[in-house]
Amino acid sequence: MEIKEYIEKNKERFFEELFELLRIPSDSSKPEHKPDMYRCAEKIAEYLRAAGVDKAEICETAGNPVVFAEKKIDPKAPTILVYGHYDVQPAEPLELWKTNPYEPVIKDGAIWARGANDDKGQSFMHIKAFEYLIKEGKLRQNVKFMIEGEEEISSPSLAPWMKANKKKLACDSILISDTTQLSEKFPSMCTGMRGLSYLEVTVKGQAIDVHSGHYGGAIYNPVNALCDMISSLIDKEGHVTVPGFYDDVAELSRKDRKLLGQMPFDAEEYLGCIGGGALKGEKGYTTREHTAIRPCLDVNGIWGGFTAPGSKTIIPSEAHAKISMRLVPYQDSAKISKLFAKHFKKITPKGLTSEVMIHHGGESFVTPLDSKEYRAAFKAMKEVYGMEPIPYRGGGSITVIAEAQKMLKATPALMGFGLDRDAIHSPNESYLLLQFFRGIECITKFYQYY
């Protein structure tokens, strides 16, 4: 049976199974969801067993468990390691969801739920593609699955666990579906992603909130100070002002910039996807390049003083912000975090104090375009879409890929099927059925062309 037919015959079951996964609130940002992480891991192991792996196990780590499964076909055949993650971003702010984030529904040709795409939906495609290949006796490679539960908090426990399980994970290629395509019209493949450095800062002034009348105009307001400091972190041309920030940034050749710049860009459509806003970025680069090949700094959250309804006339004693930087080759996350912390201390106004807490981070990576993995994915997508996929670099981070690449000496291939419209990390996350089915199809063909 051809894969298209197999999907058509089984899609109702696929939905039921995926929905069971999506109903589990496996939000890795909150400790209280620990039991959900285990429930979710068990469910995935169950699906893998049903799909035909030799064995599937829940592996303990320092944090949330990793699901590892394996199917041996032939000791002499190459081994492909499938990576995915079952944890999701927080669903907050809940009031902005049109449907319950943990009660999936199919509407307007898409699945709506937290994790529908990122990454339960995309990981699930691999289990179903594998199931098909087994059922039809078409699988010619050894396959391993490594589905983790801490990707959304930057995989703190995975690298140590992988180090301790190198043998178990030995493979030739790493196959991942946790990225987006540039558009549903243009098949495209992510050939690199950015690293991350996520910090939390506090600026403290006087020990207590004081009367804004008695002291207003005479003391440095810590909230105003934090605003001054944050404002100074990006200059008029969009450069991050942390000294040394750009020292290790790889400058691309004109040829590479051209190759990565093929995708047509329409500012209106780009902002339309997210409901407006303003374009702003580093001088000398295009919008696509801003997120693809250049690092950046953003405030993810800020708070301080009186924020309840009504008014309170105080000068707050302290102010806080969560600040993250996206990094590119060959910036080092730990080094950048240190540079930031040092700079932030340096720009703290005399008399005020500041603290920088390093939340987490990870490294960027790029994948070669001349690898057998890239070629297999290329052919698979070309056949399914009837059009050659465009290579591009993703702005997000899958920090484990750089680690795995280094540790396992294996080549990654990123076949992602998400779209900007999916609103991952936002309220009302969704995943187009069209892309969900295309994904399963492309993955089966990847194995065939490999």
Next chain:
Amino acid sequence: MEIKEYIEKNKERFFEELFELLRIPSDSSKPEHKPDMYRCAEKIAEYLRAAGVDKAEICETAGNPVVFAEKKIDPKAPTILVYGHYDVQPAEPLELWKTNPYEPVIKDGAIWARGANDDKGQSFMHIKAFEYLIKEGKLRQNVKFMIEGEEEISSPSLAPWMKANKKKLACDSILISDTTQLSEKFPSMCTGMRGLSYLEVTVKGQAIDVHSGHYGGAIYNPVNALCDMISSLIDKEGHVTVPGFYDDVAELSRKDRKLLGQMPFDAEEYLGCIGGGALKGEKGYTTREHTAIRPCLDVNGIWGGFTAPGSKTIIPSEAHAKISMRLVPYQDSAKISKLFAKHFKKITPKGLTSEVMIHHGGESFVTPLDSKEYRAAFKAMKEVYGMEPIPYRGGGSITVIAEAQKMLKATPALMGFGLDRDAIHSPNESYLLLQFFRGIECITKFYQYY
């Protein structure tokens, strides 16, 4: 009986009565406290009746009730109107209180509770001074009391109520104890206060929180934008950059600046009172002048994006701040609010949108130093302290005074007995017993020297 002796004999009862007032959480910033406002007003009326007024009534307004009471001595005698307020600032952040804000205790020679000083404690001194004068048959003036319940939210309902009750309020002088002294060593009298303009701003970008990886570096982050905008509101020399902000500011003569500059200033002691921080102010003026005769701008609160524990990699869709400006003669609060709103719109980055909500405001005022009211207060304090009081201008705002001055054609005198150490508007508000007793003494003598 002399007032000193009367206080000594009755202080335990004074404490019991005051504590009953302090136990009522009359926080005017929260609608749910409406019933507490009435309970508090009733309690004050009850104390006034017991002290010997002819009548005390709870007067409805558009907002919280005003307590009005009157004692007629002689139609030909001058009439003094005592102004105070029974509402208090929010107690939040509660976790910083060493004791329950609404369960007063006496510790280290002070009363600790929200409102111990501002203004329940200080208003209560007037009731007790009046009680003494009546009991001793020493009162020679007609006295009226107007104790309101919205001072901490800038008295929105009082002015309209006063307009409607001009006759009832007719008086020659207005006596107020709602200010601080420069130090417990130096008796001092507030001869003016600043006006206020309090606003809330919102900056909006894209319609939803988006993935900080997918969009980071390419779009203008609304939180970064708000920080840029706030940072631009005060220039390097400490000037507020809102066009027209200083147009109506009264420049003082060297003589007046000298007169108001008598009080010795010790930066270490000044910051010591509030537990550190940094001095910062408009170039060309002293710290005392920054809060006394110059206007300013402060952020009272800021919020946006992900502020819960942990990390979330988003670019927030919007950011918010509460911003207040303290004003001096002859700035007009409504005009300044409009200038700010216009400027804030103007500096909103293209593609982003902003909203400015005007919370409330009020005008500044100054009191003459050659009035009979000032002279009576001066003599009273000189006698009680054995030292001449120093005139100064307060940084805070009692917006109703400017209104009352205009409406009733009466001269105000501010005899306040608070101290910086009292932490009004902060956690752990307190009121020194020494100042509480001095206050009652000074007020009785004010009537005698009037």
